[in-house]
Amino acid sequence: xxxxxxxxxxxxxxxxxxxxxxxxxxxxxxxxxxxxxxxxxxxxxxxxxxxxxxxxxxxxxxxxxxxxxxxxxxxxxxxxxxxxxxxxxxxxxxxxxxxxxxxxxxxxxxxxxxxxxxxxxxxxxxxxxxxxxxxxxxxxxxxxxxxxxxxxxxxxxxxxxxxxxxxxxxxxxxxxxxxxxxxxxxxxxxx
Amino acid sequence: xxxxxxxxxxxxxxxxxxxxxxxxxxxxxxxxxxxxxxxxxxxxxxxxxxxxxxxxxxxxxxxxxxxxxxxxxxxxxxxxxxxxxxxxxxxxxxxxxxxxxxxxxxxxxxxxxxxxxxxxxxxxxxxxxxxxxxxxxxxxxxxxxxxxxxxxxxxxxxxxxxxxxxxxxxxxxxxxxxxxxxxxxxxxxxxxxxxxxxxxxxxxxxxxxxxxxxxxxxxxxxxxxxxxxxxxxxxxxxxxxxxxxxxxxxxxxxxxxxxxxxxxxxxxxxxxxxxxxxxxxxxxxxxxxxxxxxxxxxxxxxxxxxxxxxxxxxxxxxxxxxxxxxxxxxxxxxxxxxxxxxxxxxxxxxxxxxxxxxxxxxxxxxxxxxxxxxxxxxxxxxxxxxxxxxxxxxxxxxxxxxxxxxxxxxxxxxxxxxxxxxxxxxxxxxxxxxxxxxxxxxxxxxxxxxxxxxxxxxxxxxxxxxxxxxxxxxxxxxxxxxxxxxxxxxxxxxxxxxxxxxxxxxxxxxxxxxxxxxxxxxxxxxxxxxxxxxxxxxxxxxxxxxxxxxxxxxxx
Numbered sequence: 001x002x003x004x005x006x007x008x009x010x011x012x013x014x015x016x017x018x019x020x021x022x023x024x025x026x027x028x029x030x031x032x033x034x035x036x037x038x039x040x041x042x043x044x045x046x047x048x049x050x051x052x053x054x055x056x057x058x059x060x061x062x063x064x065x066x067x068x069x070x071x072x073x074x075x076x077x078x079x080x081x082x083x084x085x086x087x088x089x090x091x092x093x094x095x096x097x098x099x100x101x102x103x104x105x106x107x108x109x110x111x112x113x114x115x116x117x118x119x120x121x122x123x124x125x126x127x128x129x130x131x132x133x134x135x136x137x138x139x140x141x142x143x144x145x146x147x148x149x150x151x152x153x154x155x156x157x158x159x160x161x162x163x164x165x166x167x168x169x170x171x172x173x174x175x176x177x178x179x180x181x182x183x184x185x186x187x188x189x190x191x
Numbered sequence: 192x193x194x195x196x197x198x199x200x201x202x203x204x205x206x207x208x209x210x211x212x213x214x215x216x217x218x219x220x221x222x223x224x225x226x227x228x229x230x231x232x233x234x235x236x237x238x239x240x241x242x243x244x245x246x247x248x249x250x251x252x253x254x255x256x257x258x259x260x261x262x263x264x265x266x267x268x269x270x271x272x273x274x275x276x277x278x279x280x281x282x283x284x285x286x287x288x289x290x291x292x293x294x295x296x297x298x299x300x301x302x303x304x305x306x307x308x309x310x311x312x313x314x315x316x317x318x319x320x321x322x323x324x325x326x327x328x329x330x331x332x333x334x335x336x337x338x339x340x341x342x343x344x345x346x347x348x349x350x351x352x353x354x355x356x357x358x359x360x361x362x363x364x365x366x367x368x369x370x371x372x373x374x375x376x377x378x379x380x381x382x383x384x385x386x387x388x389x390x391x392x393x394x395x396x397x398x399x400x401x402x403x404x405x406x407x408x409x410x411x412x413x414x415x416x417x418x419x420x421x422x423x424x425x426x427x428x429x430x431x432x433x434x435x436x437x438x439x440x441x442x443x444x445x446x447x448x449x450x451x452x453x454x455x456x457x458x459x460x461x462x463x464x465x466x467x468x469x470x471x472x473x474x475x476x477x478x479x480x481x482x483x484x485x486x487x488x489x490x491x492x493x494x495x496x497x498x499x500x501x502x503x504x505x506x507x508x509x510x511x512x513x514x515x516x517x518x519x520x521x522x523x524x525x526x527x528x529x530x531x532x533x534x535x536x537x538x539x540x541x542x543x544x545x546x547x548x549x550x551x552x553x554x555x556x557x558x559x560x561x562x563x564x565x566x567x568x569x570x571x572x573x574x575x576x577x578x579x580x581x582x583x584x585x586x587x588x589x590x591x592x593x594x595x596x597x598x599x600x601x602x603x604x605x606x607x608x609x610x611x612x613x614x615x616x617x618x619x620x621x622x623x624x625x626x627x628x629x630x631x632x633x634x635x636x637x638x639x640x641x642x643x644x645x646x647x648x649x650x651x652x653x654x655x656x657x658x659x660x661x662x663x664x665x666x667x668x669x670x671x672x673x674x675x676x677x678x679x680x681x682x683x684x685x686x687x688x689x690x691x692x693x694x695x696x697x698x699x700x701x702x703x704x705x706x707x708x709x710x711x712x713x714x715x716x717x718x719x720x721x722x723x724x725x726x727x728x729x730x731x732x733x734x735x736x737x738x739x740x741x742x743x744x745x746x747x
Binding site: 150 | 253254256257320322323324326328329330331334337338450453454455458494495498518520521522523526529530534535538539541542545546549552553555556557558559560561562563568571574575578579582583585586589590591592594595597598599605658662665666667668669671672673678679
């Protein structure tokens with residue numbers, strides 16, 4: 001089940017949870033605003049209620065990261081990068097606001113765990129893969145003078161565009177390589 | 192009174208600037224200039240909102256667009272928020288400590304440095320299009336192939352002026368807390384310092400110590416935020432000097448190797464310092480402002496005051512250790528820092544801000560039924576903004592989610608703009624509505640309808656804009672880029688309409704304030720006061736005497 005969770009599923013989950021949360025905040029503050037102007041009732045807030053609220057905050061703060069660590073497949077790979085060996089590796093360089101790819105199109109087979117190693121010597125850039133509908137598959141920062149690598153497993157067919165996700169001055173605001181990555185061999189297609 | 196007469200003399204002629212003390216005038220000058228810079232930021236924001244709907248490079252080329260994008264947050268933070276907050280706190284610290292400000296001249300110097308420094312970097316950005324953004328990722332600020340070194344040097348000098356003004360403000364705040372004015376009983380510095388920083392309250396919780404806090408809670412919040420302001424100014428000044436060395440060298444045709452500075456190390460220290468604003472002084476000062484407003488509205492003691500003091504100290508320490516949440520997508524950043532600093536310590540902000548949220552509401556609840564005044568409704572708006580904006584920030588400060596959220600519109604919409612525009616700005620509006628009668632010696636707000644419109648337009652506009660930017664971000668829309676093909680046009684049109692509401696809210700507010708104090712009153716704020724800087728509020732007889740001789744007073 002966890003293997004089937006991709007970035008679009010995670011984003012939908014996040015959008016749903018945050019929307020529910022936002023509605024709850026608005027309702028609570030709205031109800032408070034109404035009630036606080038009305039007479040009657042108890043004006044004392046019991047200490048246990050405050051303790052309960054504090055406990056809820058602690059549990060929420062901790063459980064967010066525990067939940068994502070156990071449901072989002074790329075977290076473990078990210079944090080324990082050295083323990084994984086890539087099926088395929090692409091060395092990409094960036095110079096003068098231009099991506100330099102090892103080939104015109106990067107071909108990937110279904111299920112491959114692929115390493116993208118992106119290096120640069122001049123400025124800080126970003127490296128992101130985007131679907132045909134412009135939604136993001138993943139991204140990372142590309143810091144000059146350092147090895148910037150990300151390991152990603154592709155389980156759907158798709159054609160992805162590479163785009164710099166970090167501002168590197170006005171000259172770099174259109175660093176886009178359309179349809180640069182192609183994944184084939186899967187049963188399903190990443191729409 | 193006719194509209195023209197009111198515009199000239201203010202609502203019912205009730206505002207007499209000649210009755211104001213130097214500190215009242217200085218505070219109002221801070222607020223007026225802060226609001227002018229806020230208008231700059233809103234107009235720049237609207238230009239960018241329109242650009243997001245449909246870019247118009249023939250009118251504003253990309254270089255200028257990114258110049259606006261660079262100036263917008265800096266003018267908003269330093270020119271607007273810092274100005275309003277500095278002005279309010281330079282008045283409130285002596286007001287709450289019941290002693291004169293340590294140095295009026297120092298306060299005046301801070302005013303001019305921040306006001307002029309902001310104009311310098313804004314105008315330089317407008318002319319030269321120096322645009323490394325506020326993040327200044329190395330070596331972009333020293334990239335003389337994209338930016339003229341002179342433009343960069345002037346820009347950085349403007350920022351440095353603001354930072355020096357900030358240091359003067361911090362020095363004045365602490366000096367005012369710690370010094371003993373002539374003619375008063377001796378006030379011991381060390382116990383005052385311990386109380387201001389939070390050590391007294393912390394010891395009281397651990398050791399069951401019964402000793403009294405010498406510093407009121409809002410002043411303690413101001414002092415602790417000032418510690419972060421001091422550290423932040425130090426880091427920004429250090430980074431500014433570094434950038435200046437490279438830019439000045441370029442002006443003399445000396446090409447220094449930018450690789451001598453490690454870009455990741457730079458990013459770490461810069462974010463450590465920069466985060467002291469977003470995750471430090473803003474949260475501390477906002478919590479302090481909530482507590483002050485809640486106690487002034489209710490006239491009741493703060494709910495769980497000791498816990499509130501302790502939470503402020505925890506927040507101060509937390510603010511020093513959360514910077515790594517900005518580097519979760521930097522693969523060379525150690526994983527341990529990502530998890531400890533980026534995720535776990537950052538989650539503490541949910542706890543500390545959540546406690547401040549609860550404590551403020553509980554304090555208000557203790558005095559129900561309350562009248563829904565402007566200060567109360569804007570306070571509730573501010574609480575709502577942080578309730579929404581902090582949580583969205585906690586989500587992106589997650590290793591898994593950051594991989595697909597970093598640098599998207601999610602970050603800048605539901606997190607940054609909702610927290611700043613709704614949370615921070617509505618809190619500041621609440622303070623302004625609350626302090627207006629005190630600072631103006633009783634000026635009466637011209638239109639309650641405009642104030643109500645101001646509230647709803649700002650609230651709906653701020654939350655709506657953040658929400659639609661966030662929806663676009665979840666669909667992959669990046670921040671800091673230009674989309675020429677209309678990829679996210681529907682979201683951007685909706686966000687633009689909400690941005691327009693914020694602009695309308697500002698115009699309503701400015702009109703209301705202009706009609707409240709009048710043009711003569713507004714000019715009078717900038718004329719010298721005849722009263723002593725040591726006097727914070729005028730005594731009634733002196734105010735009446737001054738009003739009688741005022742050009743816009745009853746006999747004028």
